[in-house]
Amino acid sequence: MTDLSPRSRSVLDRLRALQSDDLPTHGGRTLAYVYDSGLAEADEVGRRASAAFAATNGLDPTAFPSMLQMENELVGFAADLLGAPAGAVGSITSGGTESVLLAVQAARDARPEVTRPRMVVPSTIHAAFLKAAHYFGVEAVVVEVGDNFRAVPEAMAAAVDAAPDDTVLVAVSAPSYAHGVVDPVPPIAAHAAERGIRCHVDACIGGWVLPYAARLGRQVPPWTFAVEGVTSISVDLHKYGYTPKGASILLHRSPAHRRPQYFAHADWPGYTMLNSTLQSTKSGAPLAAAWAVVRTIGDEGYLELTRQVLDGVDALVEGIAAIDGLSLLARPDSTLVTFTTDASCDVFSISDEMSAAGWFVQPQMRFGDTPANIHLSLSAATAPLVPEFLTALEKAVDAARSAGPIVVDEGVAAVIAALDPATLGDEDFDGLLAAAGLISDGPAGDGLALPQRMGEVNAMLDLAAPRLREALLIAFLDRLQRPVRRTT
Numbered sequence: 001m002t003d004l005s006p007r008s009r010s011v012l013d014r015l016r017a018l019q020s021d022d023l024p025t026h027g028g029r030t031l032a033y034v035y036d037s038g039l040a041e042a043d044e045v046g047r048r049a050s051a052a053f054a055a056t057n058g059l060d061p062t063a064f065p066s067m068l069q070m071e072n073e074l075v076g077f078a079a080d081l082l083g084a085p086a087g088a089v090g091s092i093t094s095g096g097t098e099s100v101l102l103a104v105q106a107a108r109d110a111r112p113e114v115t116r117p118r119m120v121v122p123s124t125i126h127a128a129f130l131k132a133a134h135y136f137g138v139e140a141v142v143v144e145v146g147d148n149f150r151a152v153p154e155a156m157a158a159a160v161d162a163a164p165d166d167t168v169l170v171a172v173s174a175p176s177y178a179h180g181v182v183d184p185v186p187p188i189a190a191h192a193a194e195r196g197i198r199c200h201v202d203a204c205i206g207g208w209v210l211p212y213a214a215r216l217g218r219q220v221p222p223w224t225f226a227v228e229g230v231t232s233i234s235v236d237l238h239k240y241g242y243t244p245k246g247a248s249i250l251l252h253r254s255p256a257h258r259r260p261q262y263f264a265h266a267d268w269p270g271y272t273m274l275n276s277t278l279q280s281t282k283s284g285a286p287l288a289a290a291w292a293v294v295r296t297i298g299d300e301g302y303l304e305l306t307r308q309v310l311d312g313v314d315a316l317v318e319g320i321a322a323i324d325g326l327s328l329l330a331r332p333d334s335t336l337v338t339f340t341t342d343a344s345c346d347v348f349s350i351s352d353e354m355s356a357a358g359w360f361v362q363p364q365m366r367f368g369d370t371p372a373n374i375h376l377s378l379s380a381a382t383a384p385l386v387p388e389f390l391t392a393l394e395k396a397v398d399a400a401r402s403a404g405p406i407v408v409d410e411g412v413a414a415v416i417a418a419l420d421p422a423t424l425g426d427e428d429f430d431g432l433l434a435a436a437g438l439i440s441d442g443p444a445g446d447g448l449a450l451p452q453r454m455g456e457v458n459a460m461l462d463l464a465a466p467r468l469r470e471a472l473l474i475a476f477l478d479r480l481q482r483p484v485r486r487t488t
């Protein structure tokens with residue numbers, strides 16, 4: 001690096017300075033968004049592979065056969081892991097959302113005769129399915145889960161049977177993001193199969209953990225292709241494959257199941273477009289990095305990482321249960337732990353206290369009868385830090401207790417309750433965002449004024465009905481995303 005010009009060095013210095021405001025991606029103290037194996041060498045291999053393939057274009061596998069080879073090897077690895085039959089196929093995508101979008105799109109387009117396609121999902125399904133419904137004009141029929149947060153087979157079946165001919169897909173989770181539990185896949189998949197309906201298992205976050213958990217002798221409910229009727233599975237490499245961001249896999253039981261996912265267009269003057277996924281020009285970096293990391297860690301490595309992380313989960317579950325005032329929402333089936341508090345304190349204060357102590361935990365807002373809670377995605381790198389985490393958590397709970405639960409001003413709460421987002425204009429949103437402390441009144445472009453403590457803001461957002469919360473956050477993002485111009 002010594003041969004870089006002063007200008008290039010200062011560019012890189014600026015990048016490092018920008019990055020220093022981000023959450024740490026490594027070190028095990030960020031318990032959402034990032035997944036850290038703790039294996040420095042695997043990370044280094046991933047970085048080098050990523051750099052070597054950043055300019056490679058996955059658009060055309062005949063021009064860049066390396067991409068095809070790496071994809072086929074990774075999909076094969078996943079197919080073996082997930083009990084896929086001999087004919088199974090798959091695609092590498094940019095992430096869980098793209099895998100889910102394609103599963104829904106393929107299910108819709110496999111049934112072109114259906115004019116009003118619908119899909120049946122439990123209320124705990126990942127928001128990516130609702131995004132897919134929105135993008136692709138598929139009605140999402142959302143079914144309440146049981147009090148253990150798992151899909152209820154009878155209720156799912158009834159929702160399917162309300163319009164079986166229009167139902168193009170049934171989807172379930174292994175496990176769900178919000179509560180970390182695996183849905184009862186066999187009865188749901190069997191019911192769909194009897195009616196010739198596709199069944200997708202969203203294992204984006206658990207697909208690289210649960211098979212190893214089973215091999216370690218843990219109780220894992222059946223959910224893979226070994227279950228009759230499961231037609232596709234999504235599994236993210238950039239979560240528990242511990243690979244750099246931008247890689248997921250969508251597996252189909254057969255080439256016929258994948259076929260409608262493909263898009264070709266020859267009827268224009270340019271090259272004949274032929275795409276297996278949403279992207280066309282597609283960086284080789286995420287695929288090469290994923291391939292290299294999976295090869296470096298290997299089957300035995302993942303088994304060991306899973307052993308470590310699940311031991312960490314056990315310790316975490318036990319530790320949280322022992323802290324006065326905290327309770328788990330569910331006993332985790334995998335690596336995701338969710339807990340809430342009694343009335344003596346507030347999860348949003350706890351989350352602020354943890355941030356101040358150098359730990360990132362993810363607040364989840366109230367939903368139905370479930371109170372606001374805290375989500376933890378445990379990484380292998382966090383496992384050895386669990387005792388330290390629990391000490392910090394206990395202190396955070398003490399501090400939150402002393403402060404007492406956050407009370408939103410009654411007048412503000414009344415305003416939030418009365419607001420209909422559909423009737424609000426841009427100026428109303430400016431006022432609301434400023435009142436919530438989410439933007440400053442300065443000129444557009446320097447609007448990011450996030451308070452150090454998010455507790456009050458979160459408590460207010462928690463009171464807002466989902467539609468209002470969506471509208472407020474969209475307005476917020478819009479204010480953040482303003483270009484930095486050299487002119488004007």
Ligand SMILES: *Cc1c(COP(=O)(O)O)cnc(C)c1O
Pocket residue numbers: 095096097098100126128173175176177202203204205236248
């Ligand atoms: C993360 C996740 C997704 C979406 O994946 P992205 O990689 O964030 O696009 C979908 N389903 C589940 C269960 C997830 O945990």
